[in-house]
Structure formats: C-alpha cells, structure tokens
Amino acid sequence: MTTSLSPLLDPEARHVLDLGREAAAPPFESGTPEEARRAYEQDFPALQGEREPVGSLTERTIAGPCGSLTLRIYRGQGAVGAAAPALLYLHGGGWVIGNLESHDEICRWFANMAACAVVSPDYRLAPEHKFPAAIDDCRAALPFMQNGAGDLGIDAGRIAVAGDSAGGNLATVLCLLARGDKNPPTAQLLFYPNTDASQAADSYRRFAEGYGLTSATMAWFREHYIRDAGDIDDWRVSPLKAASLAGIAPAFVAIAGHDILADEGEAYAKRLVDDGVRVVLRRWPGQIHGFVSMGRHGPAARQAVGAAVAAWRGFDPAFGTLRPTDA
Numbered sequence: 302m303t304t305s306l307s308p309l310l311d312p313e314a315r316h317v318l319d320l321g322r323e324a325a326a327p328p329f330e331s332g333t334p335e336e337a338r339r340a341y342e343q344d345f346p347a348l349q350g351e352r353e354p355v356g357s358l359t360e361r362t363i364a365g366p367c368g369s370l371t372l373r374i375y376r377g378q379g380a381v382g383a384a385a386p387a388l389l390y391l392h393g394g395g396w397v398i399g400n401l402e403s404h405d406e407i408c409r410w411f412a413n414m415a416a417c418a419v420v421s422p423d424y425r426l427a428p429e430h431k432f433p434a435a436i437d438d439c440r441a442a443l444p445f446m447q448n449g450a451g452d453l454g455i456d457a458g459r460i461a462v463a464g465d466s467a468g469g470n471l472a473t474v475l476c477l478l479a480r481g482d483k484n485p486p487t488a489q490l491l492f493y494p495n496t497d498a499s500q501a502a503d504s505y506r507r508f509a510e511g512y513g514l515t516s517a518t519m520a521w522f523r524e525h526y527i528r529d530a531g532d533i534d535d536w537r538v539s540p541l542k543a544a545s546l547a548g549i550a551p552a553f554v555a556i557a558g559h560d561i562l563a564d565e566g567e568a569y570a571k572r573l574v575d576d577g578v579r580v581v582l583r584r585w586p587g588q589i590h591g592f593v594s595m596g597r598h599g600p601a602a603r604q605a606v607g608a609a610v611a612a613w614r615g616f617d618p619a620f621g622t623l624r625p626t627d628a
Contacts, residue, residue, distance in 0.1 A: 306511055307559060311587030313599030314559065317348065318513060318589065330521035334397050334428060341398045349406045350596035355413060356380055360401075363445050366437040367425070372445070373401045374453070375419040377412030386417040386613075386620065387446055387455035388490075391439055391475075393466030393591070395522030396427045404465070406596055410603060411463070414610045415620075418455050420446055424471075428525040432532055439471050440478060447484050461488035461550070461613055465593055466514075466562070467522070469494025473540040473569070476549045486550045488616045490609040492593045493555060493562050494569060496541040498523050498533045502564035512559045514590040519561060541569050551579035553612035555593070555605050558586035581612040 306318065326344070329337040356376040362369045376385075388411055392404035401423050412419045424438035443460070450457035464472035469491040479485045500519060509516040527538060536543035554570040556563050570582045585592065588601055596602040614620035 309587055310559060310589070311585075311599070311601065313595070313601060314587060314589045314592060317592075317595055317598050318511070320347075321513065328515065329398075329518050334426075334525060338398050341394070341403065342400075345403050345594065348595045348597055350602075352406055353409050353413060354378070355409050363441070365441050367430075367434070370438055370441060371401070371423040372442060373405075373408070373421045373423070375408050375412040375421075376454070377414070377416050377418070379416040380412070380418060381416070381454075383451075383454050384456040384459075385454055386415060386459045386461070386617065387450075387453070388412075388415065388417055388419045388613075389439070389442055389446060389460060389462045389472075389475075389486075390419050390421045391424070391462070391464035391468035391471045392421065393464065393468040393492075393594075394426075395519070396432075396435055396467045396470075396526040397522050398426070399468075404468075404594065407465070407593060407602075407606060410606045411610065414607055415613065418453060420453075431528050432526050432535075433537055435471055435526075436474055436478070436537060439475050443475065443479060443482075443486070447482070457484045459487055459617060459619065460484065461490060462486040463490035463492075463609065464494070465492035466590065467495055467526075470496065470538075470540065474537050477536070477540060477543055477546070480548050488613050489550045489552045490613060491552060491554050491566070491569075492605065492609070493557050493560055493590055494566055495519075495562055496539065496569040497565040498527065498539045502561075502568070504564040505561045508559055508561045508563070512561070512589050514561055516561055541565060541572060546573050546576040546578055549573075549578060551581075551616045553581045553583070553609045555609065556582070556584045557588040557590055557592055558584060559588065560590040562590060579616065581608075581615065583608050583612075
C-alpha cells in the first residue's frame with residue numbers, strides 16, 4: 302500500500318494511485334508524444350466504467366481551419382427532437398494526448414443526465430500542431446453548432462461549453478473569444494481546468510509527485526503545446542492572465558483537492574466572481590487530477606458530472622428541475 306501520501310485522500314483515489322504505482326509505467330516525459338498516446342490509449346479503459354447507452358451517436362466531418370475536423374455527436378436519452386440544449390465538450394490530455402474515445406464516457410453521462418446533445422471535436426494535438434491550433438479547431442466547432450442548430454435539433458441560444466484539464470483550458474478560452482458572438486456560450490462547465498501556464502502556484506509544490514499528474518509531466522505537456530516562452534503570458538494559453546473576465550458565461554468549476562492544478566482552478570473561480578460572473582465552485586478534497594475519468598473505481602466521477610449538470614440547469618431556467626436520480 303502507498304503510505305507516504307496524504308491521509309486525506311479518498312479511498313478510491315488512493316486505489317487508483319496504487320494501481321499506477323504497481324504498473325510502474327514510465328512517465329510520459331521519458332518518451333515521445335506518440336509513445337505517451339499509445340500508453341494512454343492502452344490504460345484509460347481500465348479506469349472507466351461501462352459506457353451507458355445514449356439515444357443516438359453519430360460522427361460528422363466538417364471543414365476545420367486547416368483541413369477536416371471530426372466531431373462526435375451524442376443525443377441523450379430523453380432529449381427533445383428539436384431545440385434541445387447542447388454542450389460542446391473539449392477533452393483533456395495536456396493538449397498532447399486524448400481523443401474522442403478517451404472521454405466518451407463523460408460525454409455519454411452529460412448527454413443522458415442533461416437530456417441534451419453533446420458535440421465533441423477531435424481537435425488537433427501538439428506538438429505536431431502547436432498553440433493555437435487546438436483553439437482554432439474548437440472555435441470552428443462552435444459556429445458549426447450555432448449555424449446548424451436546426452439540422453442538429455438544438456437551440457442555438459442554449460449551447461454550453463465544457464472540458465477537463467487542458468480541455469477546461471480550451472473551454473475558458475473559447476468563452477472569452479466568443480463574448481461578442483450573436484449566441485455566445487451560456488455556461489462553462491470546468492473540471493480541474495488549467496488556467497495559468499506559468500505553473501508557479503503552490504499546489505505544484507504540494508502535489509509535485511505521487512498524486513497522478515506530476516509537475517514534471519505538466520511542464521512536458523506545456524512545452525509541447527506552446528511555440529515559445531512568450532506564449533505563457535498569452536491569455537489564450539493562460540486565461541487567468543486575461544485583462545478582464547467580465548461578460549463571459551457563468552461557470553461551474555470542479556476542484557480536486559490533491560491536484561497540482563487546484564490553486565489555479567481556485568484562482569480562476571475567484572477572478573470570475575471578482576469580475577461579476579456567476580460561479581458554482583465545488584471541491585472534492587480527497588480526489589486527484591483526472592478523477593472524472595475514473596468511473597470504474599468509485600462514484601465521485603459520475604457525481605461530479607451530475608453536479609455540473611445541476612449547475613448548468615441552475616444557470617438556465619428553461620431546463621426545469623434536475624431529476625433527483627441525476628444528482
């Protein structure tokens with residue numbers, strides 16, 4: 302058993318860390334991005350639970366800013382056939398790993414819990430496609446939903462954006478970029494978002510090693526994503542550095558207590574409140590980074606998505622009341 306870690310860890314988080322320690326896989330930063338992707342694609346199914354059925358699932362290819370862009374489109378059970386609420390989900394993975402399969406479980410939960418449509422883009426990854434390629438792809442997916450709302454059976458005025466980790470970073474940036482749109486996002490639903498690429502927060506010291514995502518791995522992700530050190534202060538990489546967050550969508554922010562990104566998530570939530578943006582901040586003190594993708598090993602993952610849906614419904618009175626079974 303792991304005995305040197307915080308006694309405040311949830312048992313399910315400790316179990317996942319024990320599994321990782323026993324596997325003794327080399328850290329991502331010891332190899333190439335392609336090796337990291339292969340390792341991640343091999344490992345993530347062991348963390349996720351059974352994938353629940355949705356009303357429908359299709360894929361579509363649209364014109365992206367630099368070629369074709371694949372989108373996976375979910376329609377939840379119980380979603381209305383027209384003018385349904387919709388969610389643009391941006392997967393995590395440090396801008397280097399992750400794909401449509403790695404976050405399929407989360408998208409299914411959102412689709413069913415919110416009785417909505419979920420669109421997830423297979424955005425370009427670094428280092429082959431450095432900043433701002435991923436943002437450009439996500440920016441292309443949003444107008445596809447807005448302009449094609451009738452065909453998709455969604456309400457162009459009720460599109461939220463969500464993401465975890467690096468996907469949370471992209472979601473925050475997209476909300477900032479879309480402030481002037483005719484139909485900007487109506488909510489941002491963020492799980493342990495990366496908001497400050499300077500990586501100087503104290504949580505990088507407190508949880509530098511032993512809690513899943515390490516400070517060394519996060520630095521490796523960042524260096525593959527940015528073009529040069531000057532990008533670190535660009536608000537499109539570090540949204541916490543934006544001059545103002547006023548006027549963007551209300552936010553749900555989920556924080557894992559034992560996570561190197563915990564402090565910057567807290568700081569982003571505070572900045573939103575200071576700039577007059579409505580925020581629902583939820584903390585899972587005993588959890589680790591990535592826990593929403595660990596549904597096989599405990600209830601916290603699904604509970605967090607349920608909390609995000611509840612917040613989304615609270616931001617949008619047209620949703621009605623959250624079904625008790627979804628909480």
